Amino acid sequence: MADYQAPLRDMRFVLEELLDVPAQWAALPRLAGSLDADIARAVLEEAARLCAQRLAPLNRSGDEEGCQWRAEGVATPAGFAAAWRAWAEGGWVGLSGEAEHGGLGMPKALAAQVEELLNAANLSFALYPMLSAGAALTLAAHADATLRALYLPRLYRGEWAGAMCLTEPQAGTDLGLIRTRAEPDGDGSYRIFGGKIFITGGEHDLTPNIVHLLLARLPDAPPGSKGVSLFLVPKFLVEADGSLGARNAMSCGALEHKMGIKASSTCVMHYDGARGWLVGAPHQGLAAMFTMMNYERLGVGIQGLAAGERSWQNARAYARERLQGRAPGGAVAPGLSADPIVAQPDVRRMLLTMRALTEGGRAFSSYVASQLDLARDAPQPDLRAAAEARVALLTPVAKAFLTDLGLEVCVLGQQVFGGHGYIREWGQEQLVRDVRITQIYEGTNGIQALDLAGRKLVADGGALYRAFAAEMRADLDTAGEFAAPLAAALDNLDALSDWLIERGRRDPREVGAASVEYLQVFGYTVYAWLWARMARLALAREAQEVFYAEKLATARFYFARLLPRIHALSAALRSGSAVLYEVPESLL
Known part of the structure; x- marks a missing residue:
């Protein structure tokens, strides 16, 4: 597999020329005077360096080793814990987090580019900070002041990680069917009983504590989706000063055996009276989760885009080096035994398709991200409302279209490699396996x-x-x-x-x-x-x-x-x- 090269030139083109987001940032009171094109370039260059040097080299080894279930907990592949520390120490987990709780407060249009870099370098690893950011976003919007002050700084620092716990065997798309229950404990907390499946990052060894945001039913819950509440359930109970107390009554019963993203721990979780705290109003759990979903669904779309970018880079490098036959219009490399396959019309068709879909996807995902920034921060109510409408309309397109095309681009890259694309050595088959999940999770x-x-x-x-x-x-x-x-x-x-x-x-x-x-x-x-x-x-x-x-x-x-x-x-x-x-x- 070719070394990953961050597409920084195209990112600058999209941000600075196509969308002119630096001008947008200057018009937003929260960002005016603190963020410009030069700062954004520096952020992307540093993220690109870390992704290329620390994360991309772990992509194949992480896939081959995978996560391992053990009675004492889940072990991530070699190198992942050190990579997490490097990512966290740089402030990247809290890139878009609230500044008042230690986040860097960067806009989504910039964070979306960092997400692409991270996912292109190592999709399995990228899921851990993604889930942490999603949990933090939900807490910032819906948790009370005590929970925000206790948990957000540690999530933003990467000291703790987050997980979103929705799915049950009988409740996937229809979350109104969940059976996990929450019983009041008399002291403001609740006892959680039930099980969840497909929980990304539900258990791992990257951080000492994992903050689960979990959907469950209160005793007086009405049936269906209107009876679902959201709870914060930590792996270790947290004292008032932020120190860790006793282990909560929750455990990982198994790891799912998956087609791809093998270095991401996808857990079967059991809650046996675990203590949790209500986030938001009773029976309003789905509404709280949808705060996160607009961001996360765009994030999953960016995963498809990122995998496609990696596939395009690999296929382009291979097509320039692989010698087979002669070009139909005559030899283009007469001094060599054969011409590079990039001279073949069908290979050019595949490469141009990959390029056009990937660069178009980057423009689209960045546009949606810029609308998220306006919906959050625009000072004019009419501008915020218009942006919210754009986000509502385009979020399902961003999630589905970007990931559908991500798979297409990965398969095309595999096809450019021919037989070498089907074996592990070149890394193309891993891209196809890894990107496939993006069409399924966060809503098929x-x-x-x-x-x-x-x-x-x-x-x-x-x-x-x-x-x-x-x-x-x-x-x-x-x-x-x-x-x-x-x-x-x-x-x-x-x-x-x-x-x-x-x-x-x-x-x-x-x-x-x-x-x-x-x-x-x-x-x-x-x-x-x-x-x-x-x-x-x-x-x-x-x-x-x-x-x-x-x-x-x-x-x-x-x-x-x-x-x-x-x-x-x-x-x-x-x-x-x-x-x-x-x-x-x-x-x-």
């Missing part, structure tokens, strides 16, 4: 598509969509050579949206039947909008740097070879739901 991609089509389009009557479509259409006048195909793609998405709203209101089955294709068409159209914007910048600066010439050429490839995918997807969508129900269930 089918659920994300239902969320977009059902809740964000049909139930909303298209209001969220139309506001965003207007933003995209506003760029048609400056789209140059891409104005016509972008306008056609937007017209097509408008028509599909109207069709789905009308059909979905008459028959709910139509929403489910069309949702995946609708999300895919939506994603490709948004990428077209962003590629048109990137191409406009590249055309104006093409003579300055080869980077811009490459960007413009990649935009042309996207419009010529990838955007046309929307036509087949649109035709499938319009076929309706009837064909899905012609075969009886007994024959499925």
